[in-house]
Amino acid sequence: PQAKAKGISIFLVDAALDGVKKGRSLQKIGLHAQDTAELFFDDVYVPTTQRLGEEGQGFAYLMQELPRERLSISMMALGSILGAIEITKDYVLERKAFGQPLSQMQNTRFVLANAQIKAKAAQAFVDQCAALYQQHQLSVTQVAALKCFITDAQCEVIDQLLQLFGGYGYMQEYPISRFFVDARVQKIYGGTNEIMKEIVARELLGK
Ligand SMILES: Cc1cc2nc3c(=O)[nH]c(=O)nc-3n(C[C@H](O)[C@H](O)[C@H](O)COP(=O)(O)OP(=O)(O)OC[C@H]3O[C@@H](n4cnc5c(N)ncnc54)[C@H](O)[C@@H]3O)c2cc1C
Structure with missing residues (x-):
């Protein structure tokens, strides 16, 4: 947290990994042709090789x-x-x-x-x-x-x-x-x- 924006990196996360959960499809007032859901990540292990771009540059990207x-x-x-x-x-x-x-x-x-x-x-x-x-x-x-x-x-x-x-x-x-x-x-x-x-x-x- 002390690193603020510099503490964010982007990872490609396989949806089949343990700890990755999709929430329910949210009931929106419009855009009914498009599903919107929350994603939950609990203790998911993601290797560094799955990082997209440079470490600490996620927010900038x-x-x-x-x-x-x-x-x-x-x-x-x-x-x-x-x-x-x-x-x-x-x-x-x-x-x-x-x-x-x-x-x-x-x-x-x-x-x-x-x-x-x-x-x-x-x-x-x-x-x-x-x-x-x-x-x-x-x-x-x-x-x-x-x-x-x-x-x-x-x-x-x-x-x-x-x-x-x-x-x-x-x-x-x-x-x-x-x-x-x-x-x-x-x-x-x-x-x-x-x-x-x-x-x-x-x-x-x-x-
Ligand atoms: C259908 C849908 C799809 C979405 N898809 C995505 C997506 O694909 N990716 C993604 O990242 N996000 C997505 N979002 C999230 C969306 O970008 C946020 O809901 C939006 O940016 C507002 O943030 P918030 O909901 O936290 O509202 P809040 O930040 O809680 O804002 C509440 C109210 O306070 C006002 N407010 C807040 N801060 C200030 C300020 N400094 N000065 C004046 N007024 C202020 C806001 O304008 C708003 O009127 C989606 C949202 C919806 C509804």
Whole structure:
């Protein structure tokens, strides 16, 4: 413990070893196609040959991969926003209320236009960060800003789009409901959006 970050090394651990246990599949509110479980390691013997990389560098390796993880979360957010716009567009063109398609009502048009505007801004930001990543120049702060902006946008936009489906939007048989429940965790994992703001503020304010 005294070594702090320098006391962490990464090991490849065979799941069949004694002392390795997988916990139950956790009951999440979304992402039902993906199992999430805790892993337990009790007195597991792992030989040094199973160490990944240098001793004491584990924390540094994990930190190095965070920009890539946050970029991929951001790309998922963008795909989700674009997909939700697509299915909502089809629905409002078809569904009629009070004698006219939903697509002719100003609120519907504004909600969809707002979603499209956010998608355009999100796309430009993702493209910029992806290009920086390819040049090995994507900074922790830049991608923290992207992850925070785009996952907030994802949750806001999808909530507004779901509203256009009325009661059907709350039903699992309508895919927009799945977009909604799957979106929420995006603001939590990969580092919460509060932590993303801390990273941005630290650079802005110098500490
Ligand atoms: C479905 C799912 C999959 C996951 N997959 C992985 C995975 O594959 N690998 C992995 O390593 N982790 C994974 N996680 C864990 C995830 O990254 C953490 O849950 C997340 O980073 C938040 O940490 P925490 O749960 O300990 O919350 P806490 O740190 O307890 O935070 C609680 C609240 O306090 C706020 N807070 C905490 N510290 C500060 C601060 N300094 N300033 C302001 N606010 C603060 C947080 O923003 C949050 O709102 C997963 C989580 C979920 C739900």
